[in-house]
Amino acid sequence: MKDVYALHNIVDDVHFPFDPAAYSRFKFGDGAAAEAFGAALAAGFIATYGNRLSENDQLVVIPSPYTSIPTASYHMTVMFTKVLNRYLCMRGYNPAETTKIHRFKTYSIDYGALDMESRKALIINDKYHLDKDFLLGKTLIFTDDIRITGSHELIIRNLLQRYELDNTAYFLYYAQLQNSSIHPNIENKLNYYNVHSLQSLEAVICSPSFRFNTRVVKYILHAPFAEYEQLLMKQTPAFLQELADCCISNNYYQMEEYRKNAIFLFDHLQKIIPSWQSICKKENGPILNYQNSQLA
Structure with missing residues (x-):
């Protein structure tokens, strides 16, 4: 059994069953929105499927695939798992375990702006890895923030088939988008509904609940240099170091679109x-100037 559940269904490209401004902030690192x-999502899942769960089920929660920097949906999944585990604990069940789908490729193209065929073409060469031995015999819960064309879900279904995992x-x-007449780039409309410039991003990154994710890191690194420099000069050393560490961990500094920044x-x-x-x-040498290094 493999069920698909969405808390909200999108049938209109103007009126949404959730706050699109909050969704946009969530996509750019608003931790409070991610937790909400x-x-x-956990409350909806429990209300719909809670009676199917039993003390014999070992649940595993698996967020959307990522390389090193988590996605926005990862931060949503952290709270989802906490609420789910509270429910399981109160019934004497084991808490859900967590794991990761390892992704070995990243790209700079904005996925939300693409149509279905372009999405498939973009991700067809992605490589993923699951720990088959860890997952055997367990009930799997894959989480993501939005389902537009189902392309990523298809990748995961194919991955399960390749690993011969016939788990519930x-x-x-x-x-999820439930109206096929709406273009998939509705995802971009939602992503940028409230955050559409570095100036509008400032309110999010200045919040104590801010969490780095792949989207916000790429957005900052790809900004026009003058605006980027202005933003950076306002940030704390801790923020700048975390941004740099994210840049390094996903190899963004090696990508042409992000290299200068x-x-x-x-x-x-x-x-x-x-x-x-x-x-x-360098040992017994001057401080390396990145502009004169092989990275330049």
Whole structure:
């Protein structure tokens, strides 16, 4: 059995059954919105499927695939799992386990702007990995924020088939598109509904609940340089270091679209944080200038 459940169904491209502004902030790192969405999704799942769960089920919650930097839906999934586990605990059941679908490719194209065929063409060469031995015999719960064409779900279904995992599985979404006459780029409309510039992003990243994710990192690194520099100069050293670490972990500094802004960030960190000077300094040599290195 493999069921698909969405908390909200999108049938109109103007009126949405949830707050589109909150959804947009969520996609750009609003942790409070992520927690609210995760809690609501868990409540909906429990109301719909709670009577199917039993003490003999070992649940495993698996967020949408990512490389190193989590997606926005990962942060939603963290709260989903907490609420689900509270429900399981109160009934004497084992808490849900968690794991990850490892993804070995990343890209700079904005997936939300593509049509169905372009989405399939983009992700067809992606490589994924699951821990088959860990998942054997368990009930799987795959979570994501939105289902537009089902392309990513198809990838996961094919992955399960390739690994010969015939587990009971649920595919859960905060929302799904239920009107085929609406173009898939409705996803982009939702993504940028409230956050559509670095200026509008500032309110999100200044919030104490802000969480880095792939979208916000790529958006910052791909911004026009003058706006990017202005934004960076307002941020704390801790923020800048986390942004740099995200950039490094997903290899964004090696991608042409992000390289200039990434190099500027690295150079700036060398100037303001001693530890960055020491790690970038060659033995008995001057501090490495990224603009003159092989990264430039």
